[in-house]
Structure formats: structure tokens, C-alpha cells
Amino acid sequence: MIYDVSIPITNAMPVWPSDPPVKLTPESHLSRDKSHTVRLTRIDMGSHTGTHIDAPWHFVANGRRLNEIPIETLVGPATVCEIRGVRSIRRDLVEKLPLKGIERILFKTGNSNHWNDGTFFEEFVYLEPDAAQILVDRGVKLVGIDYLSIDQYKSEKHPTHFVLLERDVVIVEGLNLSEVPPGNYTMAALPLNLQDADGAPARVILMKA
Template identity: 50%
Template sequence: MQIYDVTVPVHPRMPVYPGDPPVVLEPRAQLSKGDPANVCYCGMGTHTGTHVDAPFHFIETGRKLHEIPLNIMVGRARVVEVTARKIDVDTLSRLDLGEHIRVLFKTRNSQLWQQETFNPDYVFITPEAAAKLVADGIKLVGIDYLSVEEYGSTTFATHIELLSNGVVILEGLDLRAVDAGDYELICLPLKLMDSDGAPARVILRG
């Protein structure tokens, strides 16, 4: 069985969503300076790189990260490849999601990880498509850039549609090395108490 690491490496030069904290990795103790061990300070936002959004991200009374059941984030998932510039209802009508409750969208976004600056021209999911995913029983939606939302949105309707209906959002995947098909998803976000989200290590096995 092959293992695909679809997690974006975390480093200070990586793109982050505008307004989010930058990544900081600083040595605080170094063997080369006579310290007994190497120790780094790590600072970043909860929505850095490959990460999970909890409902609390956009809903004040929503479930927080540590309250999301792991059985939603671990299990069979379908990777679907989309060439459209946005994922709308028409796009979904041409996809076969089968009986899966977890769907990962592979788009041209994955190529954007070659850039060190944020690119606002990414493929997103429309609110109407989000509603259809909810109606179809999807419980986890993944996408290969930093947001499922259209850049510049002021209503955040896609996020709210998904999160208010208990759908886990997995953003920031790197699916360049993965073909469309069925896999076992293992998504383990940092167990940050009372958080709106957290970076995650995500692998696919198939």
C-alpha cells in the first residue's frame, strides 16, 4: 500500500492567507552554541498550511476543534480532479462521489504551492455547491489551497454553509502527486483546546 503525504511543509517563506500570522521558526537553544540541545520556537496561525477548520472558526457557538470526532477525519475518501476555475453546482453534477462522505478536490491550486507568495486567483467552492455537498451527505470537504471561499468574500457563505451543518473543512492540501480515486484519509490536526482550527498532518493510503 502506497502512502501519500499531502501535507504542505511549514516554513517561514510559505504563503499564508492575507491577514494571518506569518510562520516563525527560531532557534532558542543550539548545540553549536554550547546549549545541551537544539530547541526552536514555533509560531504560526491556526490556519497555516494544511489545516482543519472547526465550526467555531465562523460560528460563535460552533463546535471547537477538540470537539470534532476523529472518525470524521479518518476513513475512506474520494479524490476528484476538477479543471474548472470554480467548483459550482454544475461542476458537482459531472462528478461521481459514490457513497463517500469525504471528498477532496484536486484542482490547479496544487500548482500554487510552488509559489512563496499568496495567490488570490485560486479555485474555490461556491455557496450553492456547498449546500449541495451538505444535501448529498458529505461530512468532510478538502481543497488544495488555503480557503474553500472565494477570495474577497465578505459573507463567508461557503464556510458558514459547511460548518453550520457539521461538515469538516480541510484546507491547504497538496495533491500534486495524487491521482483521482479512492483512498484512506488520515487527518490528524494538533489537539488545540478551544481552538477555531489547527494545522494537520494529512496522509492518503491507497
């Protein structure tokens, strides 16, 4: 069983309010012998569109660029943890999780039900910075969440991003985990290989053994 937990990229998808809108423009021309049409698409969008990877450089001066994240961090065992009915993922909730041996953790929240709202969902569930600190202390290498930021909307200091990215913990944002039962999977989260970038859209899949 393979779950595609990436958001489809469309001109109508929700994007972060200050980010560039997505503009996919179909283009085409006739082949030289005029026997067929050659189609391609002009792509205009931000590097943090839809399901995407945050590299440390997104916030941390001298942090790792996207292409400096080892591929081994982006592929491997991942645990989906479901946390329901909360405004944020707090420290006490994370303390109760069986984190031993977990290197990649993906939080499934009520956010996943808001991808089809048609507008940006401002009240999304986020990860508290002291909860993120526990993940860092336990050796987690990658943290995912099912909306467009791991920090609270309108956060000014982005504390959770800093807790994670300053310690080289990779963030995956914009997951759709609505169809995925909690549990253990093998994950592949492969961003476009944009050189020296702060992040990039990724196709993320979860495979159940």
C-alpha cells in the same frame, strides 16, 4: 503507497494575507554537563497555517470546537476528485460527480500547482456555496481543497464556509494534491489537539490500498 498531502511548514511558506506570518526560531542550550547541545524550536504562527482543519467555531457562533470534532470524521475513506480549467467549483460540476456513499471528498484543482509560487496565489479555485450545499445534502462529512480557503479570495460573507460549518461538515484547507491521482484512498487528517480552538495545522496523509 502513502501520499503526504500536507504543506511543509517554513518561514517562507505562503500564508493568508491577514494571518500571522510563520516564524520558526531555532533555539538551543548546552546540557548541564556541557556534553551536548539541546535543540528546540520556538513556534509562532496562526492556527490556519498551511494544511489545516477548520472547526465550525471558526465562523459559527456556538459551533463545535476543534476538539469536539469526532476523530472518526477525520480518518477514513476519502475520494480525490480532479476538477481542471475552472475558476470555481460550480454546482453543475458537483452534480455530475458520483457522490453516492462518499463521506469525505478532496478537490484537486490547478491550485495544487501554485504552492511553489513563492507568493500568495489570489486567483485560487474555490467551492461555490450552492455546490457545497449539494455535498451537505448528500451526507458528505468532510470537504478538502488544495488552497488556503474554500471560499473565494476577498469574500466578505464566507458563504461556503457557512454552508458547510453550520452543518458540522469539517473543512480541510491547504492540501497539496499535485502528486495524487484521482480516486479512492484512506485518509488520516490529524490536527494538533489545540483545546477549544477554531482550527489547527494538520498532517494529512492518503493511503492507497
